[in-house]
Amino acid sequence: MVQTATEWSQETIARCVSCVVRSRRAVRAFKAEPLRRELVEEILEDAAAAPSGANIQPWKVYVVSGAVKDALATALVAASRAGTAPAPAHFPEPLPDVFRARLHDFGARYFASLGIERSDAAARTRQTERNYSFFGAPVGLIFSIDRRLKPHSWIDLGLFAQSVMIAAKARGIDTCPQVAFAPFHDEIASHLQMPPEEITAFGMSMGYGDFEAPVNQASMPREGRHDFARLLGFSP
Ligand SMILES: Cc1cc2nc3c(=O)[nH]c(=O)nc-3n(C[C@H](O)[C@H](O)[C@H](O)COP(=O)(O)O)c2cc1C
Numbered sequence: 001m002v003q004t005a006t007e008w009s010q011e012t013i014a015r016c017v018s019c020v021v022r023s024r025r026a027v028r029a030f031k032a033e034p035l036r037r038e039l040v041e042e043i044l045e046d047a048a049a050a051p052s053g054a055n056i057q058p059w060k061v062y063v064v065s066g067a068v069k070d071a072l073a074t075a076l077v078a079a080s081r082a083g084t085a086p087a088p089a090h091f092p093e094p095l096p097d098v099f100r101a102r103l104h105d106f107g108a109r110y111f112a113s114l115g116i117e118r119s120d121a122a123a124r125t126r127q128t129e130r131n132y133s134f135f136g137a138p139v140g141l142i143f144s145i146d147r148r149l150k151p152h153s154w155i156d157l158g159l160f161a162q163s164v165m166i167a168a169k170a171r172g173i174d175t176c177p178q179v180a181f182a183p184f185h186d187e188i189a190s191h192l193q194m195p196p197e198e199i200t201a202f203g204m205s206m207g208y209g210d211f212e213a214p215v216n217q218a219s220m221p222r223e224g225r226h227d228f229a230r231l232l233g234f235s236p
Contacts, residue, residue, distance in 0.1 A: 020170045027174035029213030030137040039171060040139060046167035052156035058149055059160040062142040062192045069140045072191050076132035076184050085183040113218035131180035137205035142181060142188055147199040157201055174209035178202055
């Protein structure tokens with residue numbers, strides 16, 4: 001059995017992990033400070049420990065920085081303005097009420113943190129566009145997967161992405177996962193020379209968060225444990 005070789009107590013480990021998991025948040029404004037390549041490599045090596053069904057490890061990730069990231073961002077902003085990408089359809093229509101309510105709450109909190117009125121469509125579009133320049137982060141990631149795989153394997157990709165975010169946060173590095181990239185697969189694939197079997201699943205911004213920025217001050221509440229979990233068969 002593989003065991004964690006550490007001189008830390010189980011309690012200390014639990015506290016550290018809990019602290020890192022709970023302090024991760026979607027960060028949408030970053031300091032100009034660059035991210036060292038070795039740190040990015042360490043994060044990816046940690047994330048490779050993520051589980052996957054039958055250990056098929058279906059994840060692929062393109063990590064862009066410097067001029068490569070800037071060129072990709074420029075192409076995506078241009079594509080967004082040209083309106084050539086398919087309209088985002090991340091959620092089903094109709095969205096069940098319980099999720100629609102949370103979606104509205106998210107939008108209200110997000111745009112309020114920026115002082116953007118609900119009626120100000122132009123300002124909302126400008127903010128949405130910031131997705132494509134990785135919110136000014138020094139590093140951007142594009143996660144892809146073999147399009148022949150079933151939804152089951154997309155679970156693996158999600159677990160891998162969460163592992164990236166936690167490994168980053170443990171090093172004081174912030175992230176924002178972004179499905180906003182998905183509709184731009186054609187532009188991304190040609191820019192990154194993806195093989196034809198791959199499909200863009202989502203992207204991610206990565207860097208040192210600017211916590212003075214108002215957008216990073218929006219709080220995103222969670223439902224309580226009692227609302228989503230049923231514990232059965234435990235003694236009282
Ligand atoms: C799969 C996925 C896709 C997301 N896509 C976007 C996105 O395109 N743009 C964005 O700004 N945030 C995006 N987010 C971030 C969520 O809005 C954020 O995680 C959620 O509001 C909870 O906030 P928190 O991560 O700060 O706790 C995404 C998150 C996930 C998990």
